[in-house]
Amino acid sequence: MDTGQDAAALGLDFGTTNTVVARADGADQSQLLEFAGAEATGAVFRSALCFWEDEAGWNGAAHDAGPWAIAEYLQSPLDSRFVQSFKTVAASPLFERAMIFNRPFRFEDLGRLFLQKLVAHAGGQLDRRPARVVVGRPVEFAGARADPALARQRYDQMFAAFGSEIIYVHEPLGAAFSYAARLTEPATILVADFGGGTTDFSLVRVGAPGAARRCVPLASSGVGIAGDRFDRRIVERLVLPMLGRGGQYRSMGKVLDIPGGYFSEFADWSRLAMMRNRKTLDELRRLQRHALEPEAVGRMIALIEHEQGFPLYDAVGQLKRALSSADEAAFRFHGEGVTIEATVRRAEFEAWIAEDLQRIEAALDDALARAGVAEPAIDRVFLTGGSSLIPAVRAIFERRFGDGRLATGGELTSIAHGLALIGAQPNAAEWAA
The missing domain is CATH 3.30.420.40 (ATPase, nucleotide binding domain)
Structure with missing residues (x-):
């Protein structure tokens, strides 16, 4: 963004899956920001990043975001790293940095790089620094040991250059403000x-x-x-049994269960891409040599090495969406020698x-x-x-x-609309979380 200032308030719904931006046109109206370019998907900008090695890029890596990140990944999956759902680690004290091409990226680094590309793909609509940006935040952050103070610190660093005044508001309150505009009493x-x-x-x-x-x-x-937790349940039931979950390996004359941590990471969209590092892959190869079913661990290695996270995510999402309108649907995944096909009934998914x-x-x-x-x-x-x-x-x-x-x-835009409307209010700070 340049140093010029736009008087309009922005509402920014930085979501785990998608990000949406709206601009307030007045106290009672707001308009969604539409992204520009061949890969654009309207007002919805996927909360994802793709990196590839380039010494001229920040920290030795070039990057893109949103639907352009998906396009870059699909063009060259083996030479890239695709990162999605990274918002889920915002409040995690266990997350310090992601290693991408053996270089460290903190959460706030990922966030700033994401916002840079969001601005770049906005077709000039965000070139002027907005006077006020209202950013949505969850009421409770994701993670077993979520630290909201840590998340706030990371958000502050992520959004520092995005607007002159940053106000954080609970996401459902943004949706409430949007819905209130429909009511006449x-x-x-x-x-x-x-x-x-x-x-x-x-x-x-x-x-x-x-x-x-x-x-x-x-x-x-x-x-x-x-939604990501529901995805995880599908992966646990349909994918992980093919990759060695529940299996065993030999060590020091004993037969032990394969550690569950590998499967927990694999089922987490924010961490799956990070498994493609030398340390993790070396550990898995050692495990494979001693596993009672080495071919299963081999399938996990193949999916990680060949960056199959996004195709797997896509297959899971298709199943989940299909089950919202049908009593049963087909799950189909094919990648790097791993084929998984199953018919899933809605009642099964609901039990999961x-x-x-x-x-x-x-x-x-x-x-x-x-x-x-x-x-x-x-x-x-x-x-x-x-x-x-x-x-x-x-x-x-x-x-x-x-x-x-x-x-x-x-469903994907109401929060951004409402956040922008809050930003247009003279008492906007009263809504701050």
């Missing part, structure tokens, strides 16, 4: 935001149009379970994610309890985010609130 609304890494809830009291403060947040809650759905519903209960609002007092329930389209997810809200109170729409 006062209401108490529950927003459920199903992202890639987290599921977040906010309860908001919406005043009549023209009220001094249209939206008043009552309470929020969240859990680090969402049943425990995750229970934890999501517990977070919903927590939000209601914090707000002191009973279910009958909720006038509208707004479901947003890609995973809100999964029938088993929607069924939770149909059972508890009835279909007549449910509203949907703008």
